[in-house]
Amino acid sequence: xxxxxxxxxxxxxxxxxxxxxxxxxxxxxxxxxxxxxxxxxxxxxxxxxxxxxxxxxxxxxxxxxxxxxxxxxxxxxxxxxxxxxxxxxxxxxxxxxxxxxxxxxxxxxxxxxxxxxxxxxxxxxxxxxxxxxxxxxxxxxxxxxxxxxxxxxxxxxxxxxxxxxxxxxxxxxxxxxxxxxxxxxxxxxxxxxxxxxxxxxxxxxxxxxxxxxxxxxxxxxxxxxxxxxxxxxxxxxxxxxxxxxxxxxxxxxxxxxxxxxxxxxxxxxxxxxxxxxxxxxxxxxxxxxxxxxxxxxxxxxxxxxxxxxxxxxxxxxxxxxxxxxxxxxxxxxxxxxxxxxxxxxxxxxxxxxxxxxxxxxxxxxxxxxxxxxxxxxxxxxxxxxxxxxxxxxxxxxxxxxxxxxxxxxxxxxxxxxxxxxxxxxxxxxxxxxxxx
Numbered sequence: 001x002x003x004x005x006x007x008x009x010x011x012x013x014x015x016x017x018x019x020x021x022x023x024x025x026x027x028x029x030x031x032x033x034x035x036x037x038x039x040x041x042x043x044x045x046x047x048x049x050x051x052x053x054x055x056x057x058x059x060x061x062x063x064x065x066x067x068x069x070x071x072x073x074x075x076x077x078x079x080x081x082x083x084x085x086x087x088x089x090x091x092x093x094x095x096x097x098x099x100x101x102x103x104x105x106x107x108x109x110x111x112x113x114x115x116x117x118x119x120x121x122x123x124x125x126x127x128x129x130x131x132x133x134x135x136x137x138x139x140x141x142x143x144x145x146x147x148x149x150x151x152x153x154x155x156x157x158x159x160x161x162x163x164x165x166x167x168x169x170x171x172x173x174x175x176x177x178x179x180x181x182x183x184x185x186x187x188x189x190x191x192x193x194x195x196x197x198x199x200x201x202x203x204x205x206x207x208x209x210x211x212x213x214x215x216x217x218x219x220x221x222x223x224x225x226x227x228x229x230x231x232x233x234x235x236x237x238x239x240x241x242x243x244x245x246x247x248x249x250x251x252x253x254x255x256x257x258x259x260x261x262x263x264x265x266x267x268x269x270x271x272x273x274x275x276x277x278x279x280x281x282x283x284x285x286x287x288x289x290x291x292x293x294x295x296x297x298x299x300x301x302x303x304x305x306x307x308x309x310x311x312x313x314x315x316x317x318x319x320x321x322x323x324x325x326x327x328x329x330x331x332x333x334x335x336x337x338x339x340x341x342x343x344x345x346x347x348x349x350x351x352x353x354x355x356x357x358x359x360x361x362x363x364x365x366x367x368x369x370x371x372x373x374x375x376x377x378x379x380x381x382x383x384x385x386x387x388x389x390x391x392x393x394x395x396x397x398x399x400x401x402x403x404x405x406x407x408x409x410x411x412x413x414x415x416x417x418x419x420x421x422x423x424x425x426x427x428x429x430x431x432x433x434x435x436x
Contacts, residue, residue: 020392124146129183232263
């Protein structure tokens with residue numbers, strides 16, 4: 001074209017979680033039976049929505065109000081309900097005016113990072129959920145700035161690394177926290193969150209906290225809401241949603257809660273710009289907003305959610321026990337959300353390793369996919385795993401990290417199938433490592 005039309009950060013917008021689906025579809029067309037363990041969609045993995053929940057949605061769909069625009073910030077009654085829930089925690093106190101709805105947290109993330117000044121950076125965890133890291137990098141037109149989540153310490157944030165990054169990079173204006181974490185499944189203790197808030201206060205930063213899995217924790221852990229530790233000085237945006245917990249990922253319904261939003265004039269103007277951007281879209285989808293309070297206050301909801309949580313807890317332990325003794329592999333027990341990240345020891349993977357693939361067409365296709373320069377070693381492993389076993393996972397290197405490994409979900413509902421998948425992965429790792 002006669003003039004460059006590309007945004008400066010266009011090259012940073014990557015989402016391997018869905019990109020791997022294209023690879024899976026190609027191999028599936030060649031006869032590979034694929035187990036899709038790449039994306040956090042409980043519905044796709046067979047989660048059965050209870051009748052009482054469907055009845056609530058059906059009744060709301062029969063209400064004419066669900067077909068109209070909502071206020072730009074979101075349905076007032078729902079925002080009041082959510083504000084009361086947050087205020088009951090006894091920490092940050094908010095009103096309905098401190099809540100803004102989006103069409104899923106992907107929409108929120110795009111606006112939160114996209115409306116920052118390009119030179120103002122938010123330091124993100126590594127590994128990091130790629131929607132966050134890609135959006136932050138794209139707004140700046142540069143690689144993401146990161147702080148370490150330590151796989152040798154339960155995937156907790158390395159607070160010294162976080163502070164050093166902030167201390168020596170004055171462009172950093174904010175800190176991203178994901179708790180419970182995606183992709184690692186870590187749940188941070190209160191002392192970690194308080195330390196992050198203290199760092200933010202010392203360096204005059206704001207916090208973005210993704211709490212979409214806040215109520216999905218197990219193995220004796222407790223997710224501490226940011227609202228309970230934020231205090232009164234540090235401004236923050238807390239992201240919540242209903243796609244995973246309800247679960248209704250296709251409803252595309254999420255929201256942000258603004259804490260201490262009036263304390264800093266610049267931060268207040270920034271949050272107003274997010275509202276204005278949403279106003280240009282008019283509003284977010286009305287139906288899920290109308291449904292939300294009725295679902296979470298239904299007497300059957302705690303029982304339904306607890307059954308899912310107990311299943312994830314059991315599966316997290318099955319997966320951990322299968323993989324924990326593998327030589328050359330580091331794995332932590334998942335304590336929240338429904339993901340597990342597996343790390344290979346540094347230098348264990350190379351570009352000569354492979355897995356046996358019976359079908360010639362499949363083997364040739366995989367070999368071609370991994371033959372190019374710049375293919376990360378863990379992506380090579382993931383492609384061979386997919387071609388050899390049909391198990392589709394996501395390379396860990398796609399989560400803004402130099403660590404080599406993969407992320408897998410705990411969403412498979414059939415325990416026998418789930419156990420078989422992880423035993424197959426364990427056998428495949430042994431075979432792959434030994435193949436060099």
